[in-house]
Amino acid sequence: MKKLKMAVKRLLSKTGSLDLFIKRAYIWATVFSYKLRYFLIQVKPKQIIFESFQGKSASDSPYALYLQLQKSLPNAKFIWVFANDNITDFQTLQKQANTHCVIRGTKAYFQAYASSQYWIVNCRLPYRLLASSKQTVIQCWHGTPLKKLGMDIKVENHPTSSLKAMHFAYQWEGRRCDYFLSPSAYASSCFISSFGLDKNQIVELGYPRNDSLFRYKDDIEYQQAIKQKLGIEKDKKVILYAPTFRDDDFSNGKHTAINRLDNDAFKEQFKDVHFLFRGHYFANVESKKDTGFLDVSDYPLINDLLLIADEIITDYSSLFFDYLILERPMYFYMYDKDKYLNDIRGTYLNVDTDMPGPVVERQEDLLHAMKEMNYTIEQQNKFNQLYNLHEDGKSSFRIFNTLIK
Incomplete structure (x- = not known):
């Protein structure tokens, strides 16, 4: 099934406008499904969910902010996302009194996002995760870009997406975040053009990930x-x-x-x-x-x-x-x-x-x-x-x- 799905993606990537139409339809369908399934879940104040590199580790700016919030908001509830429960960080953080871990893509994962007041991430999330007005999404990203990103890429060579569909996907990511962290005016300019951001979404205060450096x-x-x-x-x-x-x-x-x-x-x-x-x-x-x-x-x-x-x-x-x-x-x-x-x-x-x-x-x-x-x-x-x-x-x-x- 996974190979078939990948084969379909690669085939659609050559179709341009058709791929864009299907991408839009798929995104809105998954958002509708997510909202329908979890709309009764109440947002819990001071519950904060973190995701770094699609659950590969507890690292980068989300982890730096987690350490800060542990000191500054000791009564908050923290949730960490991991790809599986064999990851060392999963075992370590699960032992923390105020921290719970969930596996990416599971029912508990989507429930955790639906109920968290703050989302702190450094990667693109599943399309269906669209925050409500009571929630705040902080996109940390994972570095100052040298290579072009998202809507700034003009070459049609992505293996699983047409250029039009990829541009829309980055616009979607930019549209659903409340704040996008940036370390410099240069990076801010790159993020605004590549994700289709408004200037008021940019928070240019440095990268938490670099505090330890x-x-x-x-x-x-x-x-x-x-x-x-x-x-x-x-x-x-x-x-x-x-x-x-x-x-x-x-x-x-x-x-x-x-x-x-x-x-x-x-x-x-x-x-x-x-x-x-x-x-x-x-x-x-x-x-x-x-x-x-x-x-x-x-x-x-x-x-x-x-x-x-x-x-x-x-x-x-x-x-x-x-x-x-x-x-x-x-x-x-x-x-x-x-x-x-x-x-x-x-x-x-x-x-x-x-x-x-x-x-x-x-x-x-x-x-x-x-x-x-x-x-x-x-x-x-x-x-x-x-x-x-x-x-x-x-x-x-x-x-x-x-x-x-």
Whole structure:
């Protein structure tokens, strides 16, 4: 049944207006079903539901706000969404006196949304979840965008949706949230155009997810504890490779994460280095038996990985905006730059002139750039003023004080 559903989606993605018509009809039908089924459920004041990365973990800005709300609203009731009950965070949070966990897509999941006064999420939700006037939806999103999003994508190449239907889906997401968090004027502009937001939906007070980066960026003891947890020697240099997904790299219903640096020609150029690889949360990691990389794709707290990384290698991922806070070297390995810019998504910034680190297309050029380490703190400070102006470790408190208190 799942394969048949995916096959139908892929077929409809080629039909344009028909796909849009079916998408609209499907969304409104599921909303009607949801409202009909749960309209008698009363909204409970001070009940707050959190969802991060479609239930993969308790992480990112929703988790930062959860920690803030535990201190500021100790009598509130908190509900966390997880994909299944085998996730470590499910077991941990379920033991908290004021916290309950639900499984995504179940009856309890939809009941929890129907009864919660606040929805705090960082991902797109099932279409049927449309809040009532007594509820407040806070969309945290999950990073400052470099690659184009939603309505800003102009290339017809999505594997399971036509461009028209995808644009409508992002408009729907923007329409149903009351507040959309943003760390900068640049990000606000991207979110307004990609989700079809009004300016009054934007709350430009920084990303709660980055509070811990600011707090622990100089805390060596905290960073050593993370290394110990991952089995990394405390004095060993750490390099994190974290590419984003490709829309056209899609099979068996999932995007694929490929580690293009997991080869001897790259690894043999380094001594006493521990390599980490993190795929996008959308993607399945293509695994190898013999590798010099530790796969940390399922490690829930990305900030932990950034804190222990002496350098990062990425491409079109938003990750580098957060890493800028730490003022460390970063490199952009865009092996498919022309294809990505012209045939896949495109980017908001000019990657040839606007990036805070070397942009290369070949592995040998990446190795050369890493040996030269041609970046400056002054350059990164300039970028932080543009993109991380509010990142001072207090974003969670400001969001609470502005939107919930």
